[in-house]
Amino acid sequence: MIKQAIIPLAGLGTRLLPLTSVIPKELLPINGKPGLEYILDECIKSGITQVILIISKKKMSIKKYFYNDNFYKNLIKKKKDKRIIMEYKKIKKYRKIIKFVYQNSPRGTGDAILKCEKLIKSNFFLMLMPDDLIIKNNCSKSLIFLHNKYKSSIIASRKVSKDNVSRWGIFDIKKINKNNFMIKDVIEKPPVKSAPSRYAVIGRYILPKKIFKILKKQKPGKNGEIHITDSIRTLILKKNRFIGHIFSGKYLDCGSMKGYINSGFEISKL
Numbered sequence: 423m424i425k426q427a428i429i430p431l432a433g434l435g436t437r438l439l440p441l442t443s444v445i446p447k448e449l450l451p452i453n454g455k456p457g458l459e460y461i462l463d464e465c466i467k468s469g470i471t472q473v474i475l476i477i478s479k480k481k482m483s484i485k486k487y488f489y490n491d492n493f494y495k496n497l498i499k500k501k502k503d504k505r506i507i508m509e510y511k512k513i514k515k516y517r518k519i520i521k522f523v524y525q526n527s528p529r530g531t532g533d534a535i536l537k538c539e540k541l542i543k544s545n546f547f548l549m550l551m552p553d554d555l556i557i558k559n560n561c562s563k564s565l566i567f568l569h570n571k572y573k574s575s576i577i578a579s580r581k582v583s584k585d586n587v588s589r590w591g592i593f594d595i596k597k598i599n600k601n602n603f604m605i606k607d608v609i610e611k612p613p614v615k616s617a618p619s620r621y622a623v624i625g626r627y628i629l630p631k632k633i634f635k636i637l638k639k640q641k642p643g644k645n646g647e648i649h650i651t652d653s654i655r656t657l658i659l660k661k662n663r664f665i666g667h668i669f670s671g672k673y674l675d676c677g678s679m680k681g682y683i684n685s686g687f688e689i690s691k692l
């Protein structure tokens with residue numbers, strides 16, 4: 423059973439500057455609620471019981487957001503505001519399932535994930551990228567369902583436009599049915615010319631515990647970072663089964679300013 427999730431949050435968020443010079447991007451409100459809460463809610467609703475948040479010393483305000491008890495207690499003592507009591511309850515509910523791990527230098531997603539090695543208990547775990555919001559369908563829940571069916575690693579995917587492929591990890595695929603495919607290979611942000619398809623990696627993954635072994639030996643790739651994509655590639659080339667799932671629901675990219683603004687607009691229509 424997939425019960426643990428990892429969310430890497432140590433990224434600098436430069437695409438959302440100047441906001442992210444003082445506020446971690448995952449705490450920026452999207453229609454009145456921090457982006458991170460949408461991701462936590464997705465985890466909780468898909469049956470996850472522990473979420474490991476990877477932060478850095480520079481992003482301690484994320485931890486403070488969940489551990490600001492004195493602030494709430496004093497406030498509630500002074501005025502018994504129902505809304506504040508509710509919000510504090512909600513924060514405490516999240517706190518029950520989250521755990522913090524640190525990545526103090528931004529060496530890439532692969533390096534971040536490796537910091538969680540000792541905490542992962544079962545053979546597979548869920549990983550979510552907080553920049554990718556998916557609404558109108560719980561993508562993690564669909565991935566867990568497929569994992570239980572195929573007993574393999576699963577990665578979410580969507581078709582992107584040709585001129586956009588170099589922004590994503592891109593799959594080489596073999597179709598199995600309408601929404602699922604076997605992953606033959608995956609390349610981190612390829613140039614348009616050498617992209618094997620237009621099916622992109624979207625930030626929801628079910629990964630095997632054995633990826634930690636590969637990550638330990640992983641050499642830096644694109645832009646000198648340790649990419650989870652490169653270790654996934656090694657596992658695929660070693661004949662481990664990875665399935666791509668074209669998820670239903672609406673994808674929102676809240677890691678860029680344009681996408682962030684649009685995310686708030688789309689969620690306000692729900």
Ligand code: G1P
Pocket residue numbers: 531551553554589590591592610611622623624625649651
């Ligand atoms: C990361 C992954 C990339 C994937 C993307 C999905 O890139 O490295 O393979 O397509 O997430 O959002 P990043 O957004 O960190 O540049």
